Amino acid sequence: METLIQQLINGLVIGSVYALIALGYTMVYGILGLINFAHGDVLMVGALTALQTMMFLMGVAPGMSPIAMLTIALMVAIPVSMTIGFLMERLAYRRLRNAPRLAPLITAIGMSFLLQTLAMIIWGRNYHTFPQLISTTPLEPIAGVFITPVQVVIILASAAIMIGLSLLVTRTKIGRAMRATAENHRVASLMGVDTNAVIAFTFVVGAALAAVAGVMYASNYGIAHYGMGFMPGLKAFTAAVLGGIGNLGGAMLGGIVLGLVESFGAGYIEHMTFGFLNSSYQDIFAFIILGLVLIFKPTGLLGERVSDRA
């Protein structure tokens, strides 16, 4: 029983991070129909910038409290990632907005390589130790279930950010403009919506979420390096598709479901297949679920918009 609950918590923690990243994919897709493959690498830039800031702060002000240091690191990492998100859209994707669909897709893959290579030049190939400023010492176990403060922060912060984003999209003026642009950006621009600004705003918000996710991810595992964005990026993309790409609620649900499936998959796949499959198939398990969902519900768990978009 305690193993079951522990796996549930493992799944929730990693699922929350996936959900945050998936939101960035799904917002951009909803508005532009573009899959921004460089999104995972924005996460990496966020984490490494935060790391650099912390190193600097530890050098100049060694006695600073961990919370203040983490806050400052985030305050630096978020704008840097936002700038990268903005530049990516402005310099690469905007020029290709009316190009065939494949062109921006390939450009996004190119962007991903570009960011990784730049990060490799700046930060080197080695794995870096990421300071774990929020304690990773487990709290007093409840019924044999362990959870660390950093994991609690990840779950709570993700939930808060997701609620905030939902309010932004449904309750504010810019949110209404985003929804209008997603519906049909030509008509929206005829109605007086500055669609270029809306699209840029979407990229910037997505990048900020990625930066937060990157810092959370690195804080939880205690490491960061130039290729760290690739796997979570891919998983989050899967989560976005699972939940129904283009749909905010779908991305959140997809992220959590994927995290749980992975965790339970690794934990129980051996029992379920009577020892035929083992934990080296944990990734395959997640993709089998994805395949099944797409066969029976091609638009994903909550998606409706995909069919008329694609």
Add this chain to the structure above:
Amino acid sequence: MKKSIVAIAVMSIGLGAAHAQEVVKLGSAAPLTGTISHLGKDLENGSRMAVDAVNAQGGADIGGKKVKFQLVGEDDQADPRTGTTVAQRLVDAGVKGVIGHLNSGTSIPASRIYDQGGVPQISPASTNPKLTQQNFKGVFRTIANDVQQGGALGTFAVKTLGATKVAIIDDRTAYGQGLADETDKAVKAAGAQVVAREFTTDKATDFNAILTKIRATNPDVIFFGGMDAQAGPMLRQLKQLGINAKFLTGDGGCSPEMIKLAGDAINSTTYCSMAGLPLDKMPGGAKFRADYKARFNGEVQLYAPYAYDAAMAIIKAMEKAGSVEPAKYLPELKKISFDGVTGNVSFDDKGDIKEGAVTMYQFKDGTWVAL
């Protein structure tokens, strides 16, 4: 046409050498540039010391003649493709034996070239079992392979750490999986139980799910076959899940990098293994260190003593056979047995060193300490 010119050229060099004092070439191949160039240079220095030591006595006594040796050093850049190019160059230069390469990844493809060229090869550093399992006649190594290392790890877990229940994780690479399989066998052979066998990848950072599963089996020791980049975070997650089992890993995690990545999660219940002995524990270690320092004005890094023994093995086999020709001295090399710097040097029928030493290390006071 071209071939016959080369043949004549080779013959005339051979004849020329026969008139003057005979000088025989031995090859050394190791990475002399790049990130592990310090280890490669160390390897070459070891072979050079052996050659110098023999030459200083007026040469080796081979077939009634005094024969001197010349070491031809090549740089394989730790790159498989450069490794094969360099191997071909050594074969073309007419070396009678090769000491190298350093990486398993370069040794294995290069061994085919040496086999075709009929040149015996002794690696002082490559540990992948595959190197000596290709049925090539002239491939040897003077360092313990991963099979021997896995065996030592498994025995250590049960006999020394007193484990009755062991959980094993590997990263599904040739190295990690090979090491984990051998450890698994040795644990069972020593009478303990393997309670969990889990898998991850060499790119993963999240191990919570498999570790939670392992926690339910309540093991005394958790073994991981893989590299430090995974072992470090894995150790942190062990602690976060409240698992108190001892942690054991192979040479991939036996690095300063591992200590850095594991942060405050690493403690004295963390152990790792390395092929070979620390210099202080080698029979000829103290003298070797002094000689090395006098000759190169530096400290022995890692592989120099193994390279020294490898070069000595070739020269001693030539003396016994009374010939420098590989075809003649190879049978002697196969059954050679002498006391080298690193201990007794003799090979099994595959070409692996018989008593390959494996040393266990424990984390203590911020560093790895040999047990």
